[in-house]
Amino acid sequence: MKLHLVTRAVFMARPFLKHFATTRASSSSYSTLASSSATKWDGGVSLVQGASRGIGLEFVKQLLEKNERGHVVATCRSPNESIGLKELKSKFAQRLDILRLDLTIESTIEETADAVRDKYGSLNLLINASGILSIPDVLHPETTLSKVQRSSLLLAYEINAIGPILVTKHLWPLLKVGGGLGTGRDVAIVANLSARVGSIGDNGLGGWHSYRASKAALNQRLS
Known part of the structure; x- marks a missing residue:
């Protein structure tokens, strides 16, 4: 099956990991499983990570x-x-289906992958929508360098950069099986929501160091 990944920075998207777009299954059992899944789940199976509110919830609705x-x-x-x-x-x-997934607890990511595999056997679309900018009494946007804290940097990186790649890692086998079958697309899609402030070349304002650094890492880790 083909697999295609994109990163979405607010309203913009670009393709990357082009070598995965030409990855194909070589075994007959792999192809049989994919065909069976496409027949059973005509219309495709999508997973939205970070779906409780905001953009993630709207993706689910749409x-x-x-x-x-x-x-x-x-x-x-x-x-x-x-x-x-x-x-x-x-x-x-x-x-x-609504499942619990906490990006800071990898076992919940594994449990989600197991649940999708057991019920559907494949996946056609993964949207990593979660991200944090601030949490009351925990993480605040740094308007000056003096407000930067180690704990904030680590937490933002864990959720905004590490989380999405771990989710992709555990769901990757299901995406390879699903490909674009049953959806009318040629390939399976992984979309990671980024932000313009994650651009190094477009950082003219400064500030928001934890958020900027973690989103820049997301752009690079999956590009």
């Missing part, structure tokens, strides 16, 4: 509303606290 045959797995740290996901579940009970 995927469900615009593709009446597609299935969506929505993950977030505290599913029971997301009113938006609960409302969507009441409308799309048969096509929406």
Whole structure:
């Protein structure tokens, strides 16, 4: 199967890891599994990581509303606290699964991958939407260099840069199986939400050091 990855910086996207776009399965069992999955899940299977609110929640909503045959797995740290996901579940009970995934706990990423494999056997689209800029009493945007703290840098990097690549790592086998089958696309897609402030060349304002550095790392790690 082909696999294609993109990074999305607000409204812009660019392709990368081009060598993966030409990766194909060589075994007959691999191809058989992919064909079986595409037949069973016509419309495709998508996973949105960081889906409790904001852009992630909107991705889930749009995927469900615009593709009446597609299935969506929505993950977030505290599913029971997301009113938006609960409302969507009441409308799309048969096509929406909600799972707990905490980017700081790798075992929850593994559990999510296991759950998707057990129910669907493949994946066609992965959207890594979570990211942190600030957390009350924990992490604040640094308007001056004197406000930079080691703990803030490490936390922002863990969630904004390390988290997405770990999610991709554990879901990679399912994406390779799914490819674009059942979706009308040629390839499976991994989309990572970045931000313009993660651009080194476009950093004219400074500040927000933890967020800028972690988003720049995300751009580079998966590019």
